[in-house]
Amino acid sequence: DIVMTQSPLSLPVTPGEPASISCRSSQSLLHSNGYTYLNWYLQKPGQSPQLLIHLGSNRASGVPDRFSGSGSRTDFTLKITRVEAEDVGVYYCMQALQTPITFGQGTRLEIK
Amino acid sequence: EVQLVESGGGVLQPGGSLRLSCAASGFPFSSYWMHWVRQAPGKGLVWVSRINSGGSITTYADSVRGRFTISRDNAKNTLYLQMNSLRAEDTAVYYCVRDLGPGDIWGQGTTLTVSS
Numbered sequence: 001d002i003v004m005t006q007s008p009l010s011l012p013v014t015p016g017e018p019a020s021i022s023c024r025s026s027q028s029l030l031h032s033n034g035y036t037y038l039n040w041y042l043q044k045p046g047q048s049p050q051l052l053i054h055l056g057s058n059r060a061s062g063v064p065d066r067f068s069g070s071g072s073r074t075d076f077t078l079k080i081t082r083v084e085a086e087d088v089g090v091y092y093c094m095q096a097l098q099t100p101i102t103f104g105q106g107t108r109l110e111i112k
Numbered sequence: 113e114v115q116l117v118e119s120g121g122g123v124l125q126p127g128g129s130l131r132l133s134c135a136a137s138g139f140p141f142s143s144y145w146m147h148w149v150r151q152a153p154g155k156g157l158v159w160v161s162r163i164n165s166g167g168s169i170t171t172y173a174d175s176v177r178g179r180f181t182i183s184r185d186n187a188k189n190t191l192y193l194q195m196n197s198l199r200a201e202d203t204a205v206y207y208c209v210r211d212l213g214p215g216d217i218w219g220q221g222t223t224l225t226v227s228s
Contacts, residue, residue, distance in 0.1 A: 039213060041157075048207060048218040049157065060214065092157055096212055099171045101147075101159040 006104035023093035114138035121222035134208030142186035150204035
């Protein structure tokens with residue numbers, strides 16, 4: 001199984017400041033078709049998860065451009081340029097390269 | 113409106129059985145792979161199972177293989193998860209998800225509690 005490891009697990013951020021979350025996979029998520037099967041999700045309090053980024057760096061429809069995904073093979077980063085109050089929640093990375101599909105442990109972003 | 117609505121959760125004793133349902137609307141259900149993902153209280157997301165658009169290919173997490181069965185009825189636009197030999201560790205919110213990836217859609221979840 002591919003193990004997904006996120007850091008930090010807790011992230012207090014002042015509104016307007018940037019934030020960054022790291023995700024590492026135990027093996028490369030680069031498929032032979034050239035795509036990297038890494039997604040980022042945000043689960044806001046009391047809600048279902050929502051897709052932020054797919055294929056490593058593609059913002060999902062409706063996601064603000066302050067969110068960006070980068071990285072390759074085994075090292076990935078989710079960045080928020082300026083955190084807003086509505087960004088509070090738990091962020092998960094997920095690999096969809098192979099089954100079992102696996103998620104990171106989650107990073108809880110809170111507002112200072 | 114594109115929507116997934118899960119139902120069927122409840123409180124069961126260990127060893128019991130239950131079937132979850134997920135009603136899809138607003139999109140061509142028969143064109144999409146579907147997944148079940150669960151979340152134990154206060155814990156992270158765990159993928160459980162998936163099924164291809166036609167229902168002929170199924171995959172399971174090791175923790176549920178042999179006990180859970182995913183299926184679908186494309187005529188009824190409904191996804192199912194038959195859960196047998198339930199354990200306390202199966203306690204979770206179960207989410208039905210359309211096609212984990214671009215344009216994926218999550219239901220609101222249905223809660224299963226397994227307790228004696």
